[in-house]
Amino acid sequence: MAEFTHFKKDGSAVMVDVHEKPDTYRAASATGTIQVSPEVFAAVRDHTAKKGDVLGVARLAGIMGAKKNAELIPLCHIVPLTNCEVTFTTDENTNSITAVCTTSCVGKTGVEMEALTGVSTALLTIYDMCKAMDRGMVIRDIHILEKDGGKSGHYIYQKEEK
Amino acid sequence: MAEFTHFKKDGSAVMVDVHEKPDTYRAASATGTIQVSPEVFAAVRDHTAKKGDVLGVARLAGIMGAKKNAELIPLCHIVPLTNCEVTFTTDENTNSITAVCTTSCVGKTGVEMEALTGVSTALLTIYDMCKAMDRGMVIRDIHILEKDGGKSGHYIYQKEEK
Amino acid sequence: MAEFTHFKKDGSAVMVDVHEKPDTYRAASATGTIQVSPEVFAAVRDHTAKKGDVLGVARLAGIMGAKKNAELIPLCHIVPLTNCEVTFTTDENTNSITAVCTTSCVGKTGVEMEALTGVSTALLTIYDMCKAMDRGMVIRDIHILEKDGGKSGHYIYQKEEK
């Protein structure tokens, strides 16, 4: 039966011991979406093209957030990422902006949390920059898209699994 | 027409100048939900009661994350919070856990972002602690519940507004 | 009966809400001692006078550590200190070095933890700089010396109280 890896038998929280694992290539990508008002959507799209670059700021924040993952998530290991990238796609039918954060390392533990923290920070930054226009924005559907490497191998998110 | 407050006319990003605003009481609360598998839901619920305390760890991470908000969100001001609290409710019908983060300060700018960052960090921590059991968890519906204080006054989230 | 201030009735941890407290002057001092070998004691004393300044490095580390207090202690508030000072006295009879850290702020909450974190960081830094000579050093007797301000008023440590 599946068990927590972050707790010992007596229930106390631990950082998982990974010292016996080999240094191997690991990669992950995570996604998430922010639902905005039509007004905000137009402002992000048009200012990005012309002047104020909401997505440029959010991209940087996402990359810097991914680097801070081990400071934020209590039991995560410090992982020197070998790569971090944040991309956005905008959907004008739904007035939503979707972020994807891709991370990699050569190490003893995976980088899913770095990708998830990168996505979350990027979306929160969009919220911050647009909240003077609309406080009703909603961040949704943050999850892993895919991860590779490590003992648990390749994983691809299946939308239907829930 | 509504405009970005984080950009100057030429499109360059700025931290909004708040030095002329009075120090007043401001409060905010934000929420978000993580959708987990039945197995994870049972493990969180039962280990919390008995041994491993996933929500206790996530609560701490949320509070500490809220304090780190100005390091994560590029254009946020440093705000010495006067209060930060994270609570959870669990719904066994949907196998979901909902976090609420409440923040306050006496200052020149609001604390919505602190509340949102607190909620996000708490939910990401739940993800981290349970991901060995299930990588298909999804974080959803992160938004402001309510905020008060400041020039824009009282705001309550209206679900139907989108 | 005395009660925890960092827990709610249901046992969940919170940052204490201080928003209704006035901004008043608060000060604290804390102390602690590191017991070293005669060899380390002589090296610290002589290098400080002549060349390598162990206590100068430890003093800086203590001041910077006090500023980081709210990042380290989960439920502490962010407090912009108005003062931080670390002093050392050396006792050659016992080969021990005693640090005192003094802190102050004008705010809604006290600065005892900042003083204690400052002392601890200073003593740990002495340990780090001397550990190649002796790993058997012991840090002892870290406690508040005195604090003032706030609802609980003036407190002076009484050695006999335990």
Next chain:
Amino acid sequence: MAEFTHFKKDGSAVMVDVHEKPDTYRAASATGTIQVSPEVFAAVRDHTAKKGDVLGVARLAGIMGAKKNAELIPLCHIVPLTNCEVTFTTDENTNSITAVCTTSCVGKTGVEMEALTGVSTALLTIYDMCKAMDRGMVIRDIHILEKDGGKSGHYIYQKEEK
């Protein structure tokens, strides 16, 4: 004769150059004790069992503090820990709580300081959470228990060595 490793001949502080050392497994454990009043001792023991979990919060703080070691101790290297664990034992005869922090890495330098910083942060957190009940608590006997790996090999603390 033993010498400082953190100073050059002219007395200026340096981070020790470790680039020629191989990456090897290194482990350390450190301990420390907080002496509390009978009232605090009972509250920690009973609230832990029932509601407020002082030691659970302190454990997390200790693990996160160990990860922050290189930010706190000026001349320490950044070490990606492969493991970090904090445990507590309580002694009702002396009303004291003893923490042990165990750390490991595969790297070029040891992890004693990480273990010591983890212990110190855990004990300071207990102080913070209980200080509304009693300000006279004393932290004592922080030292290395054991370390292994690296050029200096295996070390076990000998109580009588001072």
Next chain:
Amino acid sequence: MAEFTHFKKDGSAVMVDVHEKPDTYRAASATGTIQVSPEVFAAVRDHTAKKGDVLGVARLAGIMGAKKNAELIPLCHIVPLTNCEVTFTTDENTNSITAVCTTSCVGKTGVEMEALTGVSTALLTIYDMCKAMDRGMVIRDIHILEKDGGKSGHYIYQKEEK
């Protein structure tokens, strides 16, 4: 005679005690220039207009760096800035880019160091982003432009004063 404010009579470093100072408005601006090759200059100018936004990234880094000032400069106070702005001007005759960082607070101590740290971080970020093209870039002429508020009053940099 002028004296250090960051040292006590015995030479030990302290954070200056400011608790008796009133909270007043203080502002500062600092500048600095990076000298680049013609190739880098063209790339920054053209990519900024079209695609890669070196100055947009550097602006964000400067603002975030200013917020981190008290973590970097050992004896600086934590200052919640009320404003931070970074602007750039480019000079194609000299292939140089000049940054100006403007900061303000309502507090007990000035914000010159925040402005200087903001400028330095912005210029270092330009260096980082362009160093694959040219490692010979030089950062020069970092100084305060102007500061206001506090006991020392208004100061304007005079180029001839050296």
Next chain:
Amino acid sequence: MAEFTHFKKDGSAVMVDVHEKPDTYRAASATGTIQVSPEVFAAVRDHTAKKGDVLGVARLAGIMGAKKNAELIPLCHIVPLTNCEVTFTTDENTNSITAVCTTSCVGKTGVEMEALTGVSTALLTIYDMCKAMDRGMVIRDIHILEKDGGKSGHYIYQKEEK
């Protein structure tokens, strides 16, 4: 033609992917100078010899700043440095103080930025500690002196190259 490595074809900023690079020894040194008034110069020189150690504080700040490089420069990788050293030379003819920061790692990416950030932080710290005497100090000539290792090999700064 030379190109930015920190931007993708569409202009979005990325952390460069280094996961395929081998772990090799890399070293760098950077320099910079602060021009001060005769009064400040004398105070730094004499207090250093006798009492207040401006350069000792600046050296520590430089080393700790170099360790924080990846938090400050948005697209830099986290690099566990194997060495960091800051030295100063003073020139009484010109009333200037020159800092050199030397860094190394065994990794997949270079440490030039760490050396530059170390130098900048050290010089800013001198500014901070002396600014009560003279606000007209100027930091100048920050650049790489030399770097080695990695695909781009050995580089030595040539003063005439601009």
